[in-house]
Amino acid sequence: MSAPKEFEVVGKRLNRLDGEGKVTGAAVYASDFTLPGMLHGKILRSPHAHARIVRIDTSAARKMPGVRAVVTGASQKLNRFGNFIKDFEVFANERVYHVGQPVAGIAADSEYAAEQALRAIEVEYAELPAVFDVMEALDKAAPLVHPDWQSLKAAPIIVREGNRCSRTVIKVGDVEEGFRNSYRVYEHVFRTSPVHAGYTEPRVAVAQWTASDQATVWCNTQLLFDTQSTLAEIFGIPPSHIRVIVPGIGGGFGGKLRLGMEHYAMALARAAKRPVRVMSSSEEELTAALFRQPATIELKTGVDRDGRILAKEGRIVVDAGACSGSGPLVASTGTMILAGPYRLPNANLEGISVYTNNHPNGSIRAPSGPMPNFATESQMDMIAEDLGLDPLELRLRNILREGDIAVNGQKMTAVGLEECLDKAATAIGWDLRKPGPNRGKGLACGWWMTSRGSSGSYLKLMQDGTLTMMVGVVEMGTGALTGAAQVVAEEMGMKLTDINVVSADSLTTPYDFGSQGSRTMFAVANASREAARDLLEKMRTRAAKALGTDEQALVMRDKAFWSDEKKITFAEIAAQANTAGGGLIAEATYIAPAVEHDASRVQNHFSPAWPSPSFHVHATDLSVDEVLGEVTINRYVVAQDVGYAINPTYLEGQLEGGAVQGVGQALSEEIIIANGHVKNGNLTDYKMPTAMDVPKIEVILVTHPSVAGPYGAKGVGEPPTIQPPAAVANAVAAACGKRIMHLPITAEKILLG
Amino acid sequence: MSAVARARKEDTSAEGSFSLALSVNGNERELLVEPHESLAEVLRNRLDLRGTKIGCNSGECGACTVVLDGSAVCSCVTLACTVPGSHVTTIEGLERDGVLDRLQEAFVEHGGFQCGFCTSGMIMSAHALLSQTKHPTEDEIRVALQGNVCRCTGYAQILQAVRAAAAGA
Ligand code: FES
Ligand code: FES
Numbered sequence: 001m002s003a004p005k006e007f008e009v010v011g012k013r014l015n016r017l018d019g020e021g022k023v024t025g026a027a028v029y030a031s032d033f034t035l036p037g038m039l040h041g042k043i044l045r046s047p048h049a050h051a052r053i054v055r056i057d058t059s060a061a062r063k064m065p066g067v068r069a070v071v072t073g074a075s076q077k078l079n080r081f082g083n084f085i086k087d088f089e090v091f092a093n094e095r096v097y098h099v100g101q102p103v104a105g106i107a108a109d110s111e112y113a114a115e116q117a118l119r120a121i122e123v124e125y126a127e128l129p130a131v132f133d134v135m136e137a138l139d140k141a142a143p144l145v146h147p148d149w150q151s152l153k154a155a156p157i158i159v160r161e162g163n164r165c166s167r168t169v170i171k172v173g174d175v176e177e178g179f180r181n182s183y184r185v186y187e188h189v190f191r192t193s194p195v196h197a198g199y200t201e202p203r204v205a206v207a208q209w210t211a212s213d214q215a216t217v218w219c220n221t222q223l224l225f226d227t228q229s230t231l232a233e234i235f236g237i238p239p240s241h242i243r244v245i246v247p248g249i250g251g252g253f254g255g256k257l258r259l260g261m262e263h264y265a266m267a268l269a270r271a272a273k274r275p276v277r278v279m280s281s282s283e284e285e286l287t288a289a290l291f292r293q294p295a296t297i298e299l300k301t302g303v304d305r306d307g308r309i310l311a312k313e314g315r316i317v318v319d320a321g322a323c324s325g326s327g328p329l330v331a332s333t334g335t336m337i338l339a340g341p342y343r344l345p346n347a348n349l350e351g352i353s354v355y356t357n358n359h360p361n362g363s364i365r366a367p368s369g370p371m372p373n374f375a376t377e378s379q380m381d382m383i384a385e386d387l388g389l390d391p392l393e394l395r396l397r398n399i400l401r402e403g404d405i406a407v408n409g410q411k412m413t414a415v416g417l418e419e420c421l422d423k424a425a426t427a428i429g430w431d432l433r434k435p436g437p438n439r440g441k442g443l444a445c446g447w448w449m450t451s452r453g454s455s456g457s458y459l460k461l462m463q464d465g466t467l468t469m470m471v472g473v474v475e476m477g478t479g480a481l482t483g484a485a486q487v488v489a490e491e492m493g494m495k496l497t498d499i500n501v502v503s504a505d506s507l508t509t510p511y512d513f514g515s516q517g518s519r520t521m522f523a524v525a526n527a528s529r530e531a532a533r534d535l536l537e538k539m540r541t542r543a544a545k546a547l548g549t550d551e552q553a554l555v556m557r558d559k560a561f562w563s564d565e566k567k568i569t570f571a572e573i574a575a576q577a578n579t580a581g582g583g584l585i586a587e588a589t590y591i592a593p594a595v596e597h598d599a600s601r602v603q604n605h606f607s608p609a610w611p612s613p614s615f616h617v618h619a620t621d622l623s624v625d626e627v628l629g630e631v632t633i634n635r636y637v638v639a640q641d642v643g644y645a646i647n648p649t650y651l652e653g654q655l656e657g658g659a660v661q662g663v664g665q666a667l668s669e670e671i672i673i674a675n676g677h678v679k680n681g682n683l684t685d686y687k688m689p690t691a692m693d694v695p696k697i698e699v700i701l702v703t704h705p706s707v708a709g710p711y712g713a714k715g716v717g718e719p720p721t722i723q724p725p726a727a728v729a730n731a732v733a734a735a736c737g738k739r740i741m742h743l744p745i746t747a748e749k750i751l752l753g
Numbered sequence: 754m755s756a757v758a759r760a761r762k763e764d765t766s767a768e769g770s771f772s773l774a775l776s777v778n779g780n781e782r783e784l785l786v787e788p789h790e791s792l793a794e795v796l797r798n799r800l801d802l803r804g805t806k807i808g809c810n811s812g813e814c815g816a817c818t819v820v821l822d823g824s825a826v827c828s829c830v831t832l833a834c835t836v837p838g839s840h841v842t843t844i845e846g847l848e849r850d851g852v853l854d855r856l857q858e859a860f861v862e863h864g865g866f867q868c869g870f871c872t873s874g875m876i877m878s879a880h881a882l883l884s885q886t887k888h889p890t891e892d893e894i895r896v897a898l899q900g901n902v903c904r905c906t907g908y909a910q911i912l913q914a915v916r917a918a919a920a921g922a
Contacts, residue, residue: 200902
């Protein structure tokens with residue numbers, strides 16, 4: 001756990017830079033932001049899963065008190081959008097294809113007035129046949145969610161056919177041959193349910209048009225630049241004409257990657273010629289946000305007598321909902337999780353996403369992680385049980401180790417998986433797997449990537465000798481920017497508090513791929529470190545000149561350059577540069593190096609190679625109430641190969657939070673949908689873990705440094721949500737013999753299953 | 754007429770119809786509110802105390818927790834007109850002469866938040882607890898915080914922060 005070398009700032013448990021504002025209430029979040037003359041917008045949503053819009057009459061609504069603008073699909077020309085397929089409309093035009101689809105918007109003097117006026121809009125619908133089950137949707141006879149699917153623009157990687165909106169394949173060797181040579185072959189089907197990202201601040205946006213083709217949007221997106229370009233596409237104006245600012249964000253977890261309220265606020269603000277704020281209500285959050293896709297996972301695995309996997313065939317079928325959203329990405333990346341961190345001589349893995357008339361879904365923390373991991377890791381335990389093997393031993397016989405070739409043909413390096421397994425098993429007391437009646441232990445392992453994508457960093461030396469770091473990324477709360485600032489401070493010989501962070505303004509900060517994919521600190525710190533080195537060089541040159549000495553003779557100490565007794569401080573260098581040298585700035589950009597893989601093994605894969613992969617093992621000890629079926633987690637251990645811990649406090653916090661989020665998906669969280677209608681659209685019936693429910697999460701940091709990572713760090717944010725469902729399912733099976741194959745693992749399923 | 758003045762005039766809800774007097778963070782306040790306005794809305798929109806957050810706006814997440822006459826309440830489901838004459842403490846009222854309260858210190862020190870959106874409410878719930886119970890047990894802390902949802906932290910560092918603040922009392 002120790003750093004290869006002691007550093008002054010990195011590796012230390014220093015307090016985060018944005019801490020004080022958050023405990024005093026001074027920090028401004030997007031939902032706190034207002035403008036003079038600002039109106040409030042509300043959205044009218046479809047009550048039908050599939051219907052033709054016969055008529056919309058907004059005349060009565062327009063006359064309601066306080067109403068300033070009403071917008072429908074017919075009133076503004078707004079282009080379709082979508083990250084992979086242009087299948088989203090801002091407001092429905094001819095048809096609605098899911099419950100909750102926006103049909104009209106109203107801007108009024110108050111939220112109350114807007115809400116009242118919504119009721120005065122008359123919409124006549126003619127219902128059409130709908131499909132809600134992915135398997136039914138794949139049937140040729142099923143109604144098409146988008147009868148015009150062929151004319152919807154799509155990224156070249158997308159392979160479509162009717163309701164199937166994407167398909168990815170990984171193929172290695174010959175699975176049939178592998179199955180023929182197997183001692184046993186196991187076939188199982190697993191299912192998962194949709195869950196909400198659970199961020200505490202609802203999605204919100206304030207939009208203001210500053211010219212007929214220029215607007216500013218204050219919102220809580222995780223992705224400034226993707227939001228900017230998507231809005232530009234919708235409104236048909238250049239991206240640079242849209243300024244996106246995130247004042248502060250109350251959680252995201254992937255649920256704020258795609259447009260939230262920004263497009264509605266912009267459309268209403270344009271119509272009303274006034275700034276408009278649109279905030280999602282908690283009911284809208286739980287019925288009309290972008291959920292984690294439900295999935296069906298079919299697995300067929302053949303093993304030899306010793307439990308070594310000889311062949312694996314698997315398919316993850318992702319319910320994209322009525323618009324593809326992140327479905328294609330989730331299905332694609334899901335194939336890597338179907339493989340798992342195991343050696344597979346033969347594999348045939350497929351990921352498809354499917355349109356249904358359910359609500360469209362998004363990219364929740366480790367978007368394709370928990371569903372296929374639940375299936376794969378559950379099945380590993382089922383295989384172990386059948387073969388009479390210890391599940392830990394079965395994994396040790398199959399895991400990837402240093403130098404192994406993964407399913408995509410990528411050579412594995414810095415593989416901390418075995419150490420994670422050893423440490424997690426030891427910590428949970430694996431030797432005693434059934435410590436008592438109705439009590440058992442389970443574990444699950446997994447892998448994930450550190451996503452690529454560019455980050456930029458501008459640095460400027462300030463007159464007082466401190467440094468300002470400007471980055472185009474959003475601090476979601478993970479402490480990513482404090483971590484990046486620690487790296488910069490280390491490089492510059494400064495204190496962490498000498499770094500001023502400016503972030504998340506698309507106009508003034510450099511391009512960034514955004515707060516996603518476990519990459520934020522990784523990429524921003526790498527870019528900023530490079531910029532810091534450049535800045536330091538420039539400062540050294542000036543210092544040498546000022547002190548009349550050689551650059552090599554200078555020693556940097558206490559924010560000054562020294563030559564014997566003479567010194568020039570950073571503040572003096574800045575002052576000199578500002579008055580006589582045009583200031584001191586530096587900049588750098590970073591993108592993780594591409595990783596080699598075997599392209600012949602993958603088809604239409606979104607992430608065919610995994611940069612700086614991370615490895616993780618979760619283990620839990622739980623009890624199942626014999627009568628009530630209720631699960632109580634006694635202990636929970638997370639062992640994660642993080643490469644290097646830049647700030648252990650915030651790293652542990654992320655792993656704890658992620659594990660608890662995953663335990664929520666394992667045991668209690670489920671958006672219950674029937675015929676396209678959400679049945680539990682409130683936080684009482686949608687059960688996120690509270691302080692009463694959570695065990696202490698015991699975190700073990702394993703450090704096999706990544707060559708590309710800052711100080712060896714790997715991406716850490718998403719992985720802890722991946723393993724909890726499988727770890728819990730395996731422990732439940734160990735405790736009471738019930739194997740639950742459909743998430744969440746409720747008391748009802750345990751008792752009746 | 755300035756844009757601000759025009760907005761005020763057009764905003765039908767800006768001028769309240771119900772007179773309300775209460776003490777907020779030790780200051781006596783008198784203002785006009787609408788009967789449907791929640792305490793959270795009054796604090797945020799009329800008194801500019803935006804440290805109190807609105808998450809669910811339905812009494813289910815605790816982001817809006819303030820201390821009302823000594824007890825932690827969800828200000829989003831407390832109608833302002835029902836609490837005349839009460840004493841309200843918000844997150845802005847904890848600092849004393851620029852010095853952070855021990856809970857605020859402890860939350861910073863122990864990583865008791867990430868995004869921080871739940872933090873005002875979390876600290877106010879803990880504040881109500883520590884005002885009544887000097888040395889709470891682990892269970893008492895968890896019970897006091899059970900109405901405050903945090904998605905970021907998994908609660909461990911929050912509980913640690915409250916324990917530390919209680920121990921330092
Ligand atoms: S905002 Fe009041 S309880 Fe959620
Ligand atoms: S810190 Fe983000 S919800 Fe608690």
